[in-house]
Amino acid sequence: MKDSFVELRARERALALLDAGTARELVGPFDNLISPHLEPQGIVPESDDGVVLMRGQLNGQAVLVVAIEGAFQGGGIGEVSGAKIVAALEQALADNKAGKTIYPILVLDTGGVRLQEANYGLLSISEIQNTVVALKQYVPVIGVIPGRVGSFGGMSITAATLSYLITTKKARVGLNGPEVIEQEAGVREFDSSDKDLIWNTLGTTQRAATGIVDEVVTDDIATIKAAVSAAVAERKDSHRTDKADFYLSLLDQLDLDQPLDTQTYRDLYQHVQITKHTIPAAVSGDNPGTKSRGRLWFEALTGIKNAESSVPTVLHADKGGKAFIAITADEHNRFPRVRHGEVGLQEGFSVATIVNDIVAADADKATKRPIVLIVDVPSQAYGYKEELIGIHMSLAAAAVAEAKARQAGHPLIAVAAGDAVSGGFLAFGLQSNRLVVLDDDSITIQAMSKASAARITQRTIAELEAATEHVPAMAYDVKNYQKLGAMYQFVEGIDAWQADDQSVAKLAGIIDDAIASTVDQPTDLHFRYETDIAKASGRVATRRVRQAVADQWAN
Structure with a gap:
């Protein structure tokens, strides 16, 4: 043409x-x-x-x-x-x-x-x-x-x-490609061979009509x-990422028992009755929630037993002058694709609301409240409805809120007490200026599940695993992740599934040290480039590129 x-x-x-x-x-x-x-x-x-x-x-x-x-x-x-x-x-x-x-x-x-x-x-x-x-x-x-x-x-x-x-x-615009959704959730959730479905859902005609x-x-x-x-x-x-109230209102009005197609969603989008949303702090309940490492460590660090929230998968509370936030599993959640702790539509917009409220409350304070993210997110939610509504918008809202908080002076500490995978980690953890990771073989840190990564790269899982011997960034375990140099501290001697008193005291002390290390320091993400591991091996290429761009920028 x-x-x-x-x-x-x-x-x-x-x-x-x-x-x-x-x-x-x-x-x-x-x-x-x-x-x-x-x-x-x-x-x-x-x-x-x-x-x-x-x-x-x-x-x-x-x-x-x-x-x-x-x-x-x-x-x-x-x-x-x-x-x-x-x-x-x-x-x-x-x-x-x-x-x-x-x-x-x-x-x-x-x-x-x-x-x-x-x-x-x-x-x-x-x-x-x-x-x-x-x-x-x-x-x-x-x-x-x-x-x-x-x-x-x-x-x-x-x-x-x-x-x-x-x-x-x-x-086309979307978080999860059709092939990935089909791999993770099945062909009935999203048929990657149905080109009309793909374009009607992810194409820009629909995306323009629904604000994406x-x-x-x-x-x-x-x-x-x-x-x-x-x-x-x-x-x-x-101001795409400033619309958490709009989307939380939309989700309140969404009937998940009814089919949702492109026209039905357009109609819903155009007639949302917006209400102001606040997410109250978690309180103690009578019954334990769905078991997860995120819930375990949130309850251990805040002292809230059987924590409950108006958003069952998002818990937050202040303790000791710090704001703690966790995304947790909920086996009975009305959104089936988040029942194992995935970050979905409601989770991202709720985290954004919580963080934005913290920033607003502390706006006139000389010392900003530290925000501690307890990370245990196995991925983002893989679902047709999530893609149609725009799950990437939800994840962006959370990431932007966290970045703004850090840039405003709030120490943002992420504690990977569980999995930290894909868009879930981008939305909840990777905007932190200090990352603490437990040395536990049960924890996965990666960009995509092995099955989906093998499908997209046209490799077998065995070939994928073999490649990690040469490229630690492709590995799924925390020890290889440590080699990238992004961590503040790699915590040995704590079992991610055992929050005993000694382990809780140890982790709480590390969190306090991480917060102290941000005092009078830049509020950007440059710490990742300056660790000993980053300088020696983990971010050597990054540092070389950064210097080359700086040298050529003004010349």
Whole structure:
């Protein structure tokens, strides 16, 4: 198609958005900063790792274009590609703070985490989201989703954090790809061979009608450039992640016993009666809740026995000047896909509400309340209704609230007392500026279940497990996760399923130490790059990329 934006590659897309003669690429293919994690798996790397960074002008206004190449590894985010995006956005943030206005534009053609680098992808995506939140205090961050791959996985959460989203009819947006939902929940939940169902659910016609994207334009270079230019000039921002009350009200009015199709959902979306939601602190109940490590450690650290809440899967309470929050299992939950502790629609928006209320209450206080997240999330919820409504919006709301809290000065401590997997971890844990992990073989930290990862990467589970010998980021256990350097402390000698008095006292002391370590320290996520392990091995490639971007930014 003549003048198609969708048919362009990432570099061509970036150039097409910029005024002629103004483009300057940063850390391009000749810098040869390739991923060190692909060749050991027999995968040919790309010299730019699938991300193009260009500074230039759009109608005379300074902009940074970040374009993801969907033709390389499905646009998946790994360590190097993620570091390029984060470093460039942080340079733009520094310029804006200094009064040098520059508008970031993200062209998303991505399946989310690059599964061949799994946990590096999760870390990088959380860092991208953190920087987007910080930038939006100064300028809107504009997103373009042209088509081909679309925006999926953790990068759909990122898309939801952006100020304004421009798409074509050739794009799709969703957290869980149809194949993953089918693998995790069965073909009756979402038939990945039903193309009409996929496009009707995830396509931008439906997404625009239900607030997930802002503008659908013709696939034409001039039209898309004009739309982006208008979004920049008018500083458009739909405040997508600030609508927890709307979505919690919608969920209150949703009848889960009735079928939900695209038209039924549109009707519901357009007629929601919005009410203000607050989530009261947990109280002691008469009966024990569904067993989970998240519940166990929440009750042990707060002293609340048989904790109950108006949202059965979300518990929060203050204890000792700290706010504790946990997402827990609930075997009788009205949403079947969250009964094992998954983060679903209600969970993300409820966590966002709790955290936002904490920030508001402490706004005028010199010392901000520490927030402690007790992490035991086996994944996000895999369900058709969740995708139709937009579960990535829920997860984004939680992640943004947590990032804002940390940036406002609240120490944000995540304690992985249980599993920390995929979008669940992005929404609940990865925005922390200190991560504490129990050394327990029962804990999984990863981007996707083995069965789904094998299906998406077209490997056997045995081949997937063999690859972890060369790439610790692909492993599922906590000892390999420690090698990435992201932890504040790796806690030995505590059984995740045994919260005895000695273990509780030990963990409480570590939490206090983690909080103390944030005093007079930056409120960003740079701690992850500065640990001894990160410097020696875990984030060497990240640090090299960050330095290269910094060196080239102003030159």
